[in-house]
Amino acid sequence: MDDLLIIAVRGIGLGSIYALVGISFNVVFNASGILNFAQGNMLVLGGLFAFLVLPLAPDVTQWMIFLPLAAVALAALMAVQGGITLLPLRSSVEQHSWLITTLAASVIIGAVLLLYQGAVQQSVHSPFANFSLAGTRVPATYAASVLLALFWYVALRLFHTKLLVGLAISAIAQDMDAARAAGIRVRRLQIGAFAISGLVVGSAGFVAAPMMAIANDSGLAYVMNGFVAAVVGGLGSNLGALVGGALVGVVSMYAAFEYGGEFQNAVSLGLLVGVLMLRPQGLFGRPAARRV
């Protein structure tokens, strides 16, 4: 029973990283219909930021100072990426060159990381002490990541319902043509959505750095699991990403525990297939009408 509790807690902790990637997927997707496949390597860049600025044994003050800086740095980077991605598109919904652009951004980030640090994996130490659970120690990073995922869920909910800019982005999500006709500067807000997505993923990478593989080739696993979390929860739904992330984290860990580590990745993809077969819109997604 203790083992299952440990699996559940660690699974939710790991899943919160996937949830954060899923939320950042949603932010861009809602505003532009684009799935940004560079999110995984953006997360790794957030972790790299932590590696570069934090000392070997960081204190909480240093951590608190650099956390918002990591978010802002990645927001700026993703705004640039968003601009480049959206530039050639007349309509981000009807044209799909973004697929190549976002994958290219991911490849470029991986290549730059490789040139910069080689293929080694960097590690970051957390300023927070581990907490006890059923006779074991669980890294505080897991708890911090869960709190961050909840923070971004609440913050984005308030942003989309209380602020004019957020409401405008919500309007784009509902009907881009109508929003444009109403005078909303769609392209500018879409780039803004990329930046907000950067805030989410940059802070996530910084916070989760102690439990991440900060390497040139580790982004793929994060983007894949984040994508699964977003789709399982329902693409566009941040609540869905939260639940989907936790589900992916716990189910994959349980599969490794009970059936073997070789099933860890297969099970999360199986979860994706299963949910899509039974509920194509995801757990919290809404069925969408398509113009034909």
Next chain:
Amino acid sequence: MMRNSFGPVALLGTFLAIGTATAQVAPLKLGIFFELTGAASYPAESGRLGVDLAIDEINKSGGIAGRTIQPFIADNQTDPTVAVGEIKRLVLQEKVDAVIGPLVSQDALAALPITTEAKLPELGSTGSELITPQVGPYYFSVLINAESQAKAMIGQAVAALGAKSAAVLSDSGAQAKTFVEALKKEMAARGMKLTGAQEYQYRATDMSPQLLALKRGAPDTLFLFSSTGEDVGNALKGLGELGWKVKVTGNYTVATFAPSAIAIAGADAFKDVTGLSYTAFTYCSPSDLPKPFGDFLTRVRAFQPDRAAKLSLPYAATLYDNVYLLKAAIEGSGGKTDGPTIAAWIEANAKDFKGVLQNLSPSPATHFLVGPDALSAVYPDRILPGGMQQRFGCN
């Protein structure tokens, strides 16, 4: 008239002389077929340092059988699909005479049909038992093979720990799978009980599910077979977090890439851990260090101090020896470079090769250059600058 008729003849003679001289000193094209990117890139960078040093030394001293070495670099990205494309480029486009590498069994298995068909000698560093002399008749590996590691690790667990049961944690690579099969066979032969087997993906940062599952079997020891130091670090970090104080009997990577693991898990995590290393890289007393490896350290540090400071020098030494073994084989075969001749020479004469490694033991039945007798259990954290490690049982 004489002068006029002699001129063209002299010119022709000069051209012929130049042509002959050029043919005599045509460089020996050496393919460096490594995992320069991807999961195995750290060992590859280390191995490449050893190869670079060997080429530099050999070229400065006249080359191989009078031919300077011209290296051609190919990065297989630790991806068998890419490996096939890159080895085809080396063989068909660059027309290399011999190949050094690869370092990962999957890449070797993918590339061997091409080098075998081209009858090229190839000296890599892979550990899968699937790579037999039938699969790669001209391929030799300097890495300790999975079966040798399994035998040595079980020997260590039984002799030093009195272990009667064990669990195994390994990565998901081909060599690890071969290792697990060899381990199961050897454990059964020795009457040891296997309480559980788990695997993890490369770069997995949380192995707690695997470790919790293995802990249920309450084994006397945990066999840890890894391909990267980072994975070793994450496994040991997980053991510490779970408070599982099991004695870990590790493989070659656990010893050789201990510094990478210590950076993640800390030196304390190695308290109950042994690794496996080539005896040539070990010592018992700091006052009695192995001379061939000590000399290699001096040379490699002088050659490229920055790279030498951050890479695994024992691993570099094994690939360094590969180049020198190839040199010995070509020169011992009268300058021939074809795979059958070189393979026959290595099978018959490698036992007399005096490199950093010694006591090589390939044969027509096995192309693994190093056998279990050349291995020792070590304390991975008792490490001298350069990577020499203290043998288990020494103080």
